[in-house]
Amino acid sequence: MKPLAYHELRDVFIKPGCAICNLLKRDIEHYIDTLLYEFTLDLDVNKAFREGRGFCNEHGNQILEHKGSSLSIAILYQAIVSDLLKVVDQASGGPSSRPILARLLRADADDGLAAQLGPSRTCMACDMLAEAEGRYVQALSEHIGDEPLREKYEQSEGLCLSHFRKVLRQTRNPAHYQIMISTQQAIWVRLKAELDEFIAKNDYQRTDPMGVEGDSWSRAARRIAGEKGIFGLDRREG
Numbered sequence: 001m002k003p004l005a006y007h008e009l010r011d012v013f014i015k016p017g018c019a020i021c022n023l024l025k026r027d028i029e030h031y032i033d034t035l036l037y038e039f040t041l042d043l044d045v046n047k048a049f050r051e052g053r054g055f056c057n058e059h060g061n062q063i064l065e066h067k068g069s070s071l072s073i074a075i076l077y078q079a080i081v082s083d084l085l086k087v088v089d090q091a092s093g094g095p096s097s098r099p100i101l102a103r104l105l106r107a108d109a110d111d112g113l114a115a116q117l118g119p120s121r122t123c124m125a126c127d128m129l130a131e132a133e134g135r136y137v138q139a140l141s142e143h144i145g146d147e148p149l150r151e152k153y154e155q156s157e158g159l160c161l162s163h164f165r166k167v168l169r170q171t172r173n174p175a176h177y178q179i180m181i182s183t184q185q186a187i188w189v190r191l192k193a194e195l196d197e198f199i200a201k202n203d204y205q206r207t208d209p210m211g212v213e214g215d216s217w218s219r220a221a222r223r224i225a226g227e228k229g230i231f232g233l234d235r236r237e238g
């Protein structure tokens, strides 16, 4: 029996863009929705959100795209601002203000306050994406020998560079490895031809209208970078 991820991949390959990015875009939307509507008052989720000082840069901004959630967002971030104030109050008030005192005595004395203000765990949204991504990468790697799946991949716009590399790294079966390479290679050959055509048609002497190559430049940029919001990896200072 094939895993759910197999069927999801097969169905999503017909959509524009990298299949794995598209599934992850759906997953992150759902995850943030659930967080805002159901988990705002869940103490464990709240605790994890606080420990991560909210989401990373990418997902902290993505949360704002969920309209009508201002109260949930306020509740989640109220807790974080309260935590930050507690840390700063402790550092700046009375006899317990050791970090500030140490900083005054010696410029490189103590990184304590900066460290305490930082997150003590990774972004929950990034963690969820990493886990889901692992499932899709594994399903593709294991089942790419399956003809209907391979066909859908071949007809698609291909994987983004990062997901293609992840699948290659995961693939131990030599036949599957070969299928992955030849399929993605054929897709890149098509893309390259469209970029060539787009560039050639921008010559002032050419008067023929643009065809499918008209948006090849934006498709190429997205296939190399991956879809927006998918690689919002947690890159904040510890």
Ligand SMILES: [Zn+2]
Residues within 6 Å of the ligand: 018, 019, 020, 021, 022, 159, 160, 161, 162, 163, 226, 227
């Ligand atoms: Zn991708």
Ligand SMILES: [Zn+2]
Residues within 6 Å of the ligand: 055, 056, 057, 058, 059, 060, 123, 124, 125, 126, 127, 232, 233, 234
């Ligand atoms: Zn994140």
